[in-house]
Amino acid sequence: xxxxxxxxxxxIAEASSLRQILGAMVFASPVPLSVQTIRxxxxxxxxxHPEAGAYGDVSAYDIKAALEDxxxxxxxxxxxxxxxxxxxxxxxxxxxxxxxxxxxxxKEDKPAGLSQSQLETLAIVAYRQPISRSExxxxxxxxxxxxxxxxxxxxxxxxxxxxxxxxxPFLYVTTSRFLEKLGLRSIxxxxxxxxxxxxxxxxxxxxxxxxLE
Amino acid sequence: MxxxxxxxxxxxxxxxxxxxxxxxxxxxxxxxxxDIYDIPIGEITRQxxxxxxxxxxxxxxxxxxxxVMAATLTLIKSRSLLPSEGTASGEDEExxxxxxxxxxxxxxxxxxxxxxxxxLSLESRQSEKYLPGGKAALGDSGGFxxxxxxxxxxILKAFREILKNRPVPPTGHLKPIVWSVPEKIELILGKIxxxxxxxxxxxFPETAPNGEIIVTFLALLELVKRSIVSAIxxxxxxxxxxxxxxxxxx
Numbered sequence: 001x002x003x004x005x006x007x008x009x010x011x012i013a014e015a016s017s018l019r020q021i022l023g024a025m026v027f028a029s030p031v032p033l034s035v036q037t038i039r040x041x042x043x044x045x046x047x048x049h050p051e052a053g054a055y056g057d058v059s060a061y062d063i064k065a066a067l068e069d070x071x072x073x074x075x076x077x078x079x080x081x082x083x084x085x086x087x088x089x090x091x092x093x094x095x096x097x098x099x100x101x102x103x104x105x106x107k108e109d110k111p112a113g114l115s116q117s118q119l120e121t122l123a124i125v126a127y128r129q130p131i132s133r134s135e136x137x138x139x140x141x142x143x144x145x146x147x148x149x150x151x152x153x154x155x156x157x158x159x160x161x162x163x164x165x166x167x168x169p170f171l172y173v174t175t176s177r178f179l180e181k182l183g184l185r186s187i188x189x190x191x192x193x194x195x196x197x198x199x200x201x202x203x204x205x206x207x208x209x210x211x212l213e
Numbered sequence: 214m215x216x217x218x219x220x221x222x223x224x225x226x227x228x229x230x231x232x233x234x235x236x237x238x239x240x241x242x243x244x245x246x247x248d249i250y251d252i253p254i255g256e257i258t259r260q261x262x263x264x265x266x267x268x269x270x271x272x273x274x275x276x277x278x279x280x281v282m283a284a285t286l287t288l289i290k291s292r293s294l295l296p297s298e299g300t301a302s303g304e305d306e307e308x309x310x311x312x313x314x315x316x317x318x319x320x321x322x323x324x325x326x327x328x329x330x331x332x333l334s335l336e337s338r339q340s341e342k343y344l345p346g347g348k349a350a351l352g353d354s355g356g357f358x359x360x361x362x363x364x365x366x367x368i369l370k371a372f373r374e375i376l377k378n379r380p381v382p383p384t385g386h387l388k389p390i391v392w393s394v395p396e397k398i399e400l401i402l403g404k405i406x407x408x409x410x411x412x413x414x415x416x417f418p419e420t421a422p423n424g425e426i427i428v429t430f431l432a433l434l435e436l437v438k439r440s441i442v443s444a445i446x447x448x449x450x451x452x453x454x455x456x457x458x459x460x461x462x463x
Contacts, residue, residue: 031354031355031356032354032356087357089357091344091354091356092344093343093344094342094344095342096338096339096341096342098341099340099341099342099343102347103343106343106347108347110340111340111352113333113336113337113340114332114336116232116329117232119329119333119336120232120325120326120329122332123325123326123328123331124325126328127328138318139318139321139322139325140232140233140235140322140325141233141234141235141236141282141318141322142232142235142278143276143278155353175357176357177353177357179357180351180353180354180356180357181336181351182332182335182336182339182351183335183338183339183342183350183351190335193331196324197324197325197328
C-alpha cells in the first residue's frame with residue numbers, strides 16, 4: 001500500500017459518520033438505493049480496508065434508522081429537498097411545493113397523467129391483487145384488455161402467474177414501478193390510506209346491504 | 214351530463230364521457246341525490262335510455278356494454294312490475310329484489326372509483342417533485358428493474374429482440390421470371406406458323422405457372438383483337454383451335 005492511498009483512507013476514517021456516508025451514497029447514486037445495497041457496500045469496503053470499514057457490521061435496521069434521521073433533519077430545515085424511501089429504496093427529491101419553479105428552470109411541461117380508465121384499472125389491481133382480467137372487467141363493467149396492456153407496457157402492472165380457474169387466466173399485480181410512480185414506500189402505505197378497499201373489505205358492503213333489509 | 218337545448222344557433226351539446234355503464238348509472242344516481250340502495254328503477258332506466266338515445270342521435274358509437282346494461286335495467290324494471298311469487302313473507306320479498314345484484318355491482322364499482330381519487334392525488338403530488346439531475350420523480354428512475362419485476366411479457370420482448378437481431382442465414386436468390394405479352398405473341402405466331410393450326414389447350418401447358426398462363430392468354434386476346442388470328446370452335450364444348458388470318462394474303 002503506497003503512501004497516497006493510506007492518506008486517502010486516513011481521510012475516510014476521520015471524515016465520516018454513518019449518516020454522512022449514507023447521505024453521500026444516496027446523493028451520488030444514479031438510482032434509488034436500497035438498504036441491502038448500502039449494507040453490502042459497507043461490508044465489502046470493511047473487508048478490503050479493515051482500517052476504513054468501521055461500519056462493516058452495521059445492521060439494516062441501523063442503516064434505515066440513520067436514513068430516517070437524515071430525512072427528519074432535512075424536513076426541519078427549509079431546503080426544498082427531501083430524502084424519501086420509495087418502494088424500499090432511498091433517494092433525494094425536490095419538495096412538491098417547488099415544482100412550478102423547478103419545472104420552469106427545466107423548461108418542461110407538466111408530465112401527462114394517467115387516464116381515468118387507467119387509474120380505475122390500477123386502483124382495482126392495487127387493492128385486489130393478484131387479480132385476473134375478467135375480475136377487473138366484472139367490477140368496472142367494461143372491457144380492460146387495451147388498458148391492462150398499456151399499464152403492463154408502462155411496467156405499472158405485471159403478470160404474476162396464472163389462476164386456478166378454468167382457462168388459467170393471467171393474474172396481475174402492481175410493480176415497484178407503480179410505487180415509484182405514486183411516490184409510495186410500499187403497497188401497505190396505499191392500503192393504510194383506505195383500508196376498507198382491501199379484498200376482505202368487501203364485507204362492509206354486504207353488511208350495509210343487510211342493514212337496509 | 215348531457216343536454217340538447219334547441220337555441221337559435223342550433224343545438225348546444227354538452228356531453229360527459231363515461232367510463233362504462235356503471236359509471237353512467239352512478240352519475241345518474243348522484244345527480245338526483247338518490248339512495249344507491251333504493252334505486253327508483255323505472256326513473257333510472259328512463260334516464261339511462263335517454264342518454265343512449267342522445268348518443269345515438271349524435272352518431273356516437275357506444276361500447277356494447279352500454280347496451281347490455283340497458284337490457285339488464287329493462288329486465289329488472291319488468292321484474293319489479295310483476296307480482297312477486299313469495300308475497301306471503303316479507304323476507305322473501307327482500308331476497309327477491311331484482312335490484313340487489315345491480316346494487317352490489319354499483320357499490321363495488323363506486324369503491325374503486327373513489328379510490329381512483331386517492332391515486333390521482335398521489336400522482337399529481339408526485340408530478341411536482343424532481344430528482345437530482347432534473348428527472349421527473351414520477352418517471353422511471355430505472356432503479357426498479359429488478360428480477361422480481363420482470364414479467365413473462367418482458368422475457369417475450371427480450372426473446373423477440375434476439376430473434377430480430379439474429380443475422381439472417383444466407384439464402385439463394387430466386388430471380389422472378391417475367392413474361393411479356395410481345396414475347397408470347399411471337400411464340401404463339403411461331404407455333405401457328407409451324408403447325409398451321411393449334412389447339413387452344415396446347416398454349417397452356419399444365420405445369421406453367423399462373424403468371425405465364427395469364428400473359429399467354431393476354432397475348433392471345435391481343436392477337437384476336439388485331440384480327441391476326443382467329444379462334445374457332447366447331448361445336449359446343451369442343452376444342453377451340455387457333456388459326457392465322459389471311460394466311461393466303463401474306
